[in-house]
Amino acid sequence: MRHVIVGASAGGMAAAEAIRKRDPFAEIVMLTDESRPPYYRPLIPYLIYDGKPESEIVREPCLTPKNLDLRLDARATKLDPAAHTLMLADRTTLSYDRLLLATGASPTRPDIAGLKGPGVFTLRKWEDALAIATAAKGVTRAVVLGAGRIGMKSAFALRHLGLSVTVVELLDRIVPQQLDAASAVIFAEAVKNAGVETILGHTLKKINRRTGKITSVALDDDRKIKTDLVVVGVGVRPNLDLAVAGGLKVNRGLLVDDHLRTSEPDVFAAGDVVETKDVVTGESIVSGIWTNAATMGRIAGDNMAGGTSVYEGAFGLLNAMELGGLPVISVGDIHSEPGDGVEVFVEQRGPAPRYRKLVFRENRLIGLVLVGVIERAGVYQTLIREKVDVSALRRELLGPRFHYGHYVLSKPKEVDRYVRAG
Numbered sequence: 001m002r003h004v005i006v007g008a009s010a011g012g013m014a015a016a017e018a019i020r021k022r023d024p025f026a027e028i029v030m031l032t033d034e035s036r037p038p039y040y041r042p043l044i045p046y047l048i049y050d051g052k053p054e055s056e057i058v059r060e061p062c063l064t065p066k067n068l069d070l071r072l073d074a075r076a077t078k079l080d081p082a083a084h085t086l087m088l089a090d091r092t093t094l095s096y097d098r099l100l101l102a103t104g105a106s107p108t109r110p111d112i113a114g115l116k117g118p119g120v121f122t123l124r125k126w127e128d129a130l131a132i133a134t135a136a137k138g139v140t141r142a143v144v145l146g147a148g149r150i151g152m153k154s155a156f157a158l159r160h161l162g163l164s165v166t167v168v169e170l171l172d173r174i175v176p177q178q179l180d181a182a183s184a185v186i187f188a189e190a191v192k193n194a195g196v197e198t199i200l201g202h203t204l205k206k207i208n209r210r211t212g213k214i215t216s217v218a219l220d221d222d223r224k225i226k227t228d229l230v231v232v233g234v235g236v237r238p239n240l241d242l243a244v245a246g247g248l249k250v251n252r253g254l255l256v257d258d259h260l261r262t263s264e265p266d267v268f269a270a271g272d273v274v275e276t277k278d279v280v281t282g283e284s285i286v287s288g289i290w291t292n293a294a295t296m297g298r299i300a301g302d303n304m305a306g307g308t309s310v311y312e313g314a315f316g317l318l319n320a321m322e323l324g325g326l327p328v329i330s331v332g333d334i335h336s337e338p339g340d341g342v343e344v345f346v347e348q349r350g351p352a353p354r355y356r357k358l359v360f361r362e363n364r365l366i367g368l369v370l371v372g373v374i375e376r377a378g379v380y381q382t383l384i385r386e387k388v389d390v391s392a393l394r395r396e397l398l399g400p401r402f403h404y405g406h407y408v409l410s411k412p413k414e415v416d417r418y419v420r421a422g
Helices: 010-022 045-049 126-136 149-160 181-193 241-245 290-304 377-385 391-398 404-409 417-421
Strands: 002-006 027-031 068-071 076-080 085-088 093-095 098-101 105-107 141-145 164-169 196-200 204-210 213-219 224-226 229-232 236-238 267-269 274-277 284-286 318-323 326-332 342-349 354-361 364-371
Touching (some): 002 010, 045 126, 076 241, 126 229, 141 149, 149 196, 181 318, 181 326, 181 354, 213 229
Parallel strands (some): 027 068, 141 164
Antiparallel strands (some): 085 093, 105 236, 326 364, 342 354
16 A cells, blocks of 8 residues: 655654554655755754754654655645545656645745845744854844744844844733743743843834845834844744645645544645644644644554544644743643633742643643743643543642652542553
8 A cells, every 4th residue: 555645744754653553564655845854843943053963953764664755855736636646846646545644834924014035034944944044144133023932942043143133022922822921921031131132012014125135124113123134933824735726625724534534535634734623622723733743643644554543632732942041831721810610820939930830620730831840741731631630639739749640549530541551
């Protein structure tokens, strides 16, 4: 059987591993429109300032499934589900028995005067990071639009190169999706100490140029900031062109069932292109999170090879990052306020910043933020995903030494699959 995978990032590689595990002899063809072998996308900001050697960013060959036919610079342009074929950009045709679309997402560019042209960058691929690094040579100032994860990582990378960096964010705090108000204050101090300026509650109105080169940006309040380059980090959109061309059902993302099968029975999907449900809220989401993509790929690949794995949904928030040497992990619903069945526990210590926030709804943990000390994050994450009733564990859970053994020893009526597996 021939399995064709479009996309060589988290979802695609996890699917290839799962297929090979279930079927050691299946033919697996993987297509990527990039010229480089698979790499860890979350690490590409390090390429801007040589923060890590390339060998640590490229996926280790020993982790690549055996007998994988990986084709670089291969872009699929047309899908014909009835004929079970893909047409590539070079006009060749590739047939498949089972197909996985792991086409990912692309950065969005807001409608800002002067945005088109040299000196404006996004950060999504390896080559984007190299282009930013090249542009940063011989200049002194940079503006980053968006204080999300990508924006802040870009800002710190440019600051490592010695540039004066200003981050402009429309919302009222940095990394607004991953941090609540209190943890954002902690990180705002770390960002300031690193020499990165932040302007909150504003956005860019115009990018000013002279003979094509960027000279400054104008904010929505008409302030001007001198700069030599701009990095845009304000969101992504799923790459749906191939799915739409093949007549697959889409909404905000590519629609799938709980086996990650699309509206065509032999076509599966995984990663940033998929529309799924949030495991905490049940709401429809399109997730851009690496770990979600890997989980989808593993389940889709297993099912492509004859398995019956069920995908229960994605975390709308599941992120670990470090800013200014300070680690943070945030999972699930971290923004709900107390009331209507919601309880919030907060613990904050200093002078070394330590912050812990746990959010509960009806005796279930639904969200957390850990800053500084991030141990036991995996335990908390399991409790959230499994929707565990923690009423018998409340005292231990709020204590400083909670671990998974407390849950096991509580002898729950319904033991989740992690305990069963043990």
